[in-house]
Amino acid sequence: MSWLNTNRRTDCERQGNEPVNSLVNLRSGAVRTVKELVVISGKGGTGKTSLVASFAALAKDSVLADCDVDAANLHLLTAPRVVHREPFTGGKRAVIDAHLCAACGQCEELCRFDAIQSDDSGNMVYTATYRVDPMACEGCGVCAWFCPEHAIALEPTVNGEWFISETRFGPLVHARLGAAEENSGKLVSLVRTTAKKIAEERQIGLVLIDGSPGIGCPVIASITGADLAVVVTEPTPSGLHDMERVAELTRHFGIPAAVCINKWDLNAEMCGRMEAKARDLGMRWAGKVRYEKAVTEAQVEGKAIVEQGRSGSAKDIEQVWKGLRELLEGAGGQDRASAMRIIA
Numbered sequence: 001m002s003w004l005n006t007n008r009r010t011d012c013e014r015q016g017n018e019p020v021n022s023l024v025n026l027r028s029g030a031v032r033t034v035k036e037l038v039v040i041s042g043k044g045g046t047g048k049t050s051l052v053a054s055f056a057a058l059a060k061d062s063v064l065a066d067c068d069v070d071a072a073n074l075h076l077l078t079a080p081r082v083v084h085r086e087p088f089t090g091g092k093r094a095v096i097d098a099h100l101c102a103a104c105g106q107c108e109e110l111c112r113f114d115a116i117q118s119d120d121s122g123n124m125v126y127t128a129t130y131r132v133d134p135m136a137c138e139g140c141g142v143c144a145w146f147c148p149e150h151a152i153a154l155e156p157t158v159n160g161e162w163f164i165s166e167t168r169f170g171p172l173v174h175a176r177l178g179a180a181e182e183n184s185g186k187l188v189s190l191v192r193t194t195a196k197k198i199a200e201e202r203q204i205g206l207v208l209i210d211g212s213p214g215i216g217c218p219v220i221a222s223i224t225g226a227d228l229a230v231v232v233t234e235p236t237p238s239g240l241h242d243m244e245r246v247a248e249l250t251r252h253f254g255i256p257a258a259v260c261i262n263k264w265d266l267n268a269e270m271c272g273r274m275e276a277k278a279r280d281l282g283m284r285w286a287g288k289v290r291y292e293k294a295v296t297e298a299q300v301e302g303k304a305i306v307e308q309g310r311s312g313s314a315k316d317i318e319q320v321w322k323g324l325r326e327l328l329e330g331a332g333g334q335d336r337a338s339a340m341r342i343i344a
């Protein structure tokens with residue numbers, strides 16, 4: 001694919017900055033392996049995307065993947081220049097050919113999503129025909145299978161759009177899912193796979209993934225096979241609950257996980273409890289980031305917090321990143337079982 005070969009040097013390299021990511025030996029051109037670090041949270045709004053942007057700024061040479069396709073916003077902090085865009089066709093919907101429809105009504109009876117109704121438009125033979133409501137159709141195919149006139153076809157639908165962009169941190173793969181569209185898990189997989197291909201092609205050793213929040217299909221697609229999942233949460237009872245749910249998910253899928261508490265100083269006592277709980281759950285402690293106005297100011301300016309200057313929260317994030325990089329490198333060259341032992 002031609003877009004993989006374009007612009008092999010990142011904006012960062014062109015500006016003369018030396019990549020410091022030790023996962024990649026750019027001088028020799030040798031890449032040991034592409035590591036995938038995914039940042040997730042039990043719910044949206046925990047500061048996950050801000051952290052990913054800062055990690056990207058600190059890594060200096062990585063491929064970014066915005067897998068929060070239902071509410072993508074990493075582009076707001078990275079000022080991407082789109083170099084490639086494609087429609088995303090992730091699902092199918094039924095379409096009735098009114099000329100073939102014999103108005104028997106079977107499809108209406110069979111559709112458990114109430115997506116088919118008759119109307120009075122008719123055709124040359126019948127006074128009524130049936131139509132599919134595209135917003136209600138789930139593409140299950142039952143109506144097409146049973147239609148005696150073979151009047152129903154399942155047609156691919158465009159559910160959104162995905163992009164490859166260049167940013168000051170490196171390439172970014174991102175997407176936009178249409179309103180009320182489904183198949184976000186498929187789109188997440190597409191974004192991740194593309195980001196990894198770009199990393200391999202450009203010999204970049206790290207893919208930073210802004211994962212989907214929650215514990216559903218999109219987040220499973222975000223974390224499956226990743227080398228390390230960083231769970232970002234806040235020091236509240238619901239943050240603790242979210243952390244426990246996500247811990248269960250990462251353990252189920254065998255993904256090493258570390259916890260980072262954002263805005264920890266809003267409730268220091270709860271933060272301490274959560275750190276202890278994280279360790280009980282077999283998760284690594286990635287660190288904590290204080291609450292500061294500088295974070296919001298950086299967001300308003302479209303910057304990563306660590307680009308904003310030497311605020312306390314920027315220093316906290318640098319510490320968190322240092323620890324995460326050590327975790328990733330510590331697991332380098334080892335199999336997943338060994339990596340899990342390191343994390344545990």
Ligand code: SF4
Nearest residue numbers: 101102104105107147
């Ligand atoms: S099952 Fe086929 S022929 Fe019968 S109403 Fe539906 S589309 Fe028309």
Ligand code: SF4
Nearest residue numbers: 111137138140141143
């Ligand atoms: S494909 Fe399934 S959901 Fe869509 S109209 Fe047919 S039966 Fe209903």
